[in-house]
Amino acid sequence: MAVKVAQEWLNACSGCEVSIVDLGERLLDVLAVVEFVHSPVLMDHKYFGQLGNKTHLEIPEAVVGIVSGGVKNEEHLEVLHEMRKKCQVIVALGTCATHGGIPALANSYRNEEIVERYYSTETTDKPDAVPNEGIPALLDACYALDEKVKVDVYLPGCPPHPDQVFAALTALVGGKPLELPTKSVCDHCPTVREGKGQVKLVRRFLQPPFYKSPDEPLDKMRCLLEQGMLCMGPVTRAGCGGDQITPRCITARVPCRGCYGPVKQNGNQRLDMLNALASNGIDFRGIPETVTMLRFSGAHKLLRPPRR
């Protein structure tokens, strides 16, 4: 009998859902053993009954509940609680769900500043047209899912690689545990490492790395961190390369920005990277790119900065 799955997106961009669709033909294998009972990205299932005649938000019961995105407003929170109530297993899909992710950059600002920025700056069509109804109230911060409900399975990544999504769904419907990589992006990176202590200054992120030609294999290119680029590989969980193993950004000769979050779920990615830079004597002060290090860890309870 097919396993019932419900899926929801909260403070999300839909990239994680695209990763599900990116399963391609494997989606047919998944659909043979899974029955989606609720999924805004795949089907038209209404919160308040198909005719809109119910008074309470309702999501069907399911064995597996997949949730992407963090929690930033009261509607997100209500949907998340309903998912937790109706699903036996909650899967946090993507770094927004596991740690807050890019939307958690909002945690550096007060809600008034966010609303003003969205509705009232010179780039808005109708400045000052802030709606006063139909918009869910904002929470005081963007939260990772496990700050609001119990999460059973974490699948980080921005977005998670479709190979990992497939492996996760296969494991879950088969009642098996999901094993995430326990190593760092560096452990899956083929670039050449010659040793620490040779870089003193972080280079601007937009500067290209040094390599001889586009045809040069990655295992001939010097490690990007050792080239002075701010590569978060040492403090980021491996897995983004999927079955191909080689990290996605490194394949494009771009430094890792840390999108898979810390190597361990509750690790402190930001602090670990600052420690790595400092202990190697690398000066990163005054380089705007250091802000990108905060991007994927901004909402986690351990890391959220105090708001003014």
Ligand code: SF4
């Ligand atoms: S983790 Fe990345 S891809 Fe997924 S919803 Fe968040 S921003 Fe989008």
Ligand code: SF4
């Ligand atoms: S720091 Fe970056 S380039 Fe160097 S080994 Fe790690 S992931 Fe690869």
Ligand code: SF4
């Ligand atoms: S290399 Fe880093 S930033 Fe790029 S996809 Fe992998 S984990 Fe994410």
